[in-house]
Amino acid sequence: MPAFWEEPDFDNHEVVHFVKDRASGLTAIIALHSTHLGPGAGGTRFWHYADPAMAMRDALRLSRGMSYKNAMAGLPMGGGKAVILADAARAKTPAMLAAFGDAVEGLGGRYVTAEDVGVSEADMVAVSQRTRHVTGLPVASGGSAGGDPGPFTAYGIFLGVKAAVEQQLGKTSLEGVHVAVQGTGSVGGGLARLLAGEGARLTVADVDAARAAALAAELGGVVVPAEAIMDTACDVFSPNALGAVLDDAGIARLRAPIVAGGANNQLSRPHHGDALAARGILYAPDYVINAGGIIAVALEYLARESGQDCTVDTVRQRIEQIPGRLR
Amino acid sequence: MPAFWEEPDFDNHEVVHFVKDRASGLTAIIALHSTHLGPGAGGTRFWHYADPAMAMRDALRLSRGMSYKNAMAGLPMGGGKAVILADAARAKTPAMLAAFGDAVEGLGGRYVTAEDVGVSEADMVAVSQRTRHVTGLPVASGGSAGGDPGPFTAYGIFLGVKAAVEQQLGKTSLEGVHVAVQGTGSVGGGLARLLAGEGARLTVADVDAARAAALAAELGGVVVPAEAIMDTACDVFSPNALGAVLDDAGIARLRAPIVAGGANNQLSRPHHGDALAARGILYAPDYVINAGGIIAVALEYLARESGQDCTVDTVRQRIEQIPGRLR
Numbered sequence: 058m059p060a061f062w063e064e065p066d067f068d069n070h071e072v073v074h075f076v077k078d079r080a081s082g083l084t085a086i087i088a089l090h091s092t093h094l095g096p097g098a099g100g101t102r103f104w105h106y107a108d109p110a111m112a113m114r115d116a117l118r119l120s121r122g123m124s125y126k127n128a129m130a131g132l133p134m135g136g137g138k139a140v141i142l143a144d145a146a147r148a149k150t151p152a153m154l155a156a157f158g159d160a161v162e163g164l165g166g167r168y169v170t171a172e173d174v175g176v177s178e179a180d181m182v183a184v185s186q187r188t189r190h191v192t193g194l195p196v197a198s199g200g201s202a203g204g205d206p207g208p209f210t211a212y213g214i215f216l217g218v219k220a221a222v223e224q225q226l227g228k229t230s231l232e233g234v235h236v237a238v239q240g241t242g243s244v245g246g247g248l249a250r251l252l253a254g255e256g257a258r259l260t261v262a263d264v265d266a267a268r269a270a271a272l273a274a275e276l277g278g279v280v281v282p283a284e285a286i287m288d289t290a291c292d293v294f295s296p297n298a299l300g301a302v303l304d305d306a307g308i309a310r311l312r313a314p315i316v317a318g319g320a321n322n323q324l325s326r327p328h329h330g331d332a333l334a335a336r337g338i339l340y341a342p343d344y345v346i347n348a349g350g351i352i353a354v355a356l357e358y359l360a361r362e363s364g365q366d367c368t369v370d371t372v373r374q375r376i377e378q379i380p381g382r383l384r
Numbered sequence: 385m386p387a388f389w390e391e392p393d394f395d396n397h398e399v400v401h402f403v404k405d406r407a408s409g410l411t412a413i414i415a416l417h418s419t420h421l422g423p424g425a426g427g428t429r430f431w432h433y434a435d436p437a438m439a440m441r442d443a444l445r446l447s448r449g450m451s452y453k454n455a456m457a458g459l460p461m462g463g464g465k466a467v468i469l470a471d472a473a474r475a476k477t478p479a480m481l482a483a484f485g486d487a488v489e490g491l492g493g494r495y496v497t498a499e500d501v502g503v504s505e506a507d508m509v510a511v512s513q514r515t516r517h518v519t520g521l522p523v524a525s526g527g528s529a530g531g532d533p534g535p536f537t538a539y540g541i542f543l544g545v546k547a548a549v550e551q552q553l554g555k556t557s558l559e560g561v562h563v564a565v566q567g568t569g570s571v572g573g574g575l576a577r578l579l580a581g582e583g584a585r586l587t588v589a590d591v592d593a594a595r596a597a598a599l600a601a602e603l604g605g606v607v608v609p610a611e612a613i614m615d616t617a618c619d620v621f622s623p624n625a626l627g628a629v630l631d632d633a634g635i636a637r638l639r640a641p642i643v644a645g646g647a648n649n650q651l652s653r654p655h656h657g658d659a660l661a662a663r664g665i666l667y668a669p670d671y672v673i674n675a676g677g678i679i680a681v682a683l684e685y686l687a688r689e690s691g692q693d694c695t696v697d698t699v700r701q702r703i704e705q706i707p708g709r710l711r
Binding site for chain 1: 386387388389390396397398399400401402403404405406411436437439440490491492494
């Protein structure tokens, strides 16, 4: 049986910190892939893993992804990520969040956390009672950036989709461009609204079929079953849910000249980037176009650490540099 | 494939901290089983594992053992242990020790380290350049306790052997008592000298046959091959090398009414304690009788943290309480 640091997803991560708090029932992994550019920054995922070994794999892959994402976004931050192992009922208690905050604090600022899948702004507020190394916190004053990074992530992906459409299809407008959006949560839903606002035609899907249907109704799009979205003939396939959808089988199914979405770690293995290119599909790397959220929370954190305010305009200007990184 | 926290050796450890330092080549695991009674205290092992999964298993088992040992010794310390994964050549560099010191420091005092197998007093001095959460450091002034805990461990085991001989054999003297000593390093060698000093008859063995032969020559004992020591007909079998020697096969081989030695985690599984009892063999639990070393380094650490001196007399008095814990 290989130890986790012998597995393919281990890439000389600097720290893998496993915490178990008996009193609250917290079980968490904090992985720091690299702190070369600054503290390892990346969100906390709260998830029930049927196979707990997958929790380690997620922590390793996601923290490595954050190193790339933060470096590509020009942030003075390294790559880190936390995974809280939920039970089947996904019970999340204040004591558990407090213990997690203590664990983050115990790393002395080498890891900075924020929201990720299954973790809300309110959860981060709870964590912030135990450590200052947390961001994505709500702000009181108008015009300041802060809170849920989802909308900022969506904005960056939206700009990335536009840039990809211009490059691959020669269109400077999204009018009539058909985008298949996989996942209609905070990021996918936000992206769909921005796309619809510029006249794009939408096909949407989600494992939560009702949520997808509501979004389609709101925006005048078409809803398809979750398992069918990758087969949609369209201009852009935009994965905003699961990672690793771009494997051999997934790539063979695609009927789109562009893949541009926000899901982390879309390529199952590095060689799948070549497989997309071989099919003539333009791939906007996830860690470039989904950096809007980390840009927002990193600037929020850095501003707070230096006692300054962080404006929404500053964050948006920084996010607007994303398309330039795709060229 | 089970994650490490699903394996039998995982016992709700509070923290498992994995560190990899690219620059120095350090790969280390720091396991904190419990910090309920105080900082997790336990030595650092430097070892080449043919199967790296065994490094995790060692860290988990050894740190749990330290929780029991420290609690039984009445120390205000929890259980922790570090394992540095050596390469096949067992290369150990100053940069590696410095990086390890940084890792200990990064845990902010929740882990206190000291010497263990493969780690010298000089190594701990190197580590102490990067963190104050280290003990087993040499002292300048005479009469102060400090440095290599091996002799203190040997002294505690010696007292444990005497107590076991009195209880099981009704003898208050070691004169003519036959002890088979497995392992002739710092602890086993020190024990053998103390036993010889009171007239015990010795059979010794070590994987380093030359070292065993030298000790036998020095003390007038008999040397046997390492693989034969457990078959020795004797009064006391004293394991002072590998852990887990008391498994089904090992227990069946024993030809001694007493097992009393310093090796950590001698019982392969908890039920092997019952197996020894069923054969009428008196077993002096490892974590009770090998506590002399941790008593010495813990008292040294606590004294230093409070700005005081720690005398050898204080340490010896504390170690002399060990036999009382066997009853």
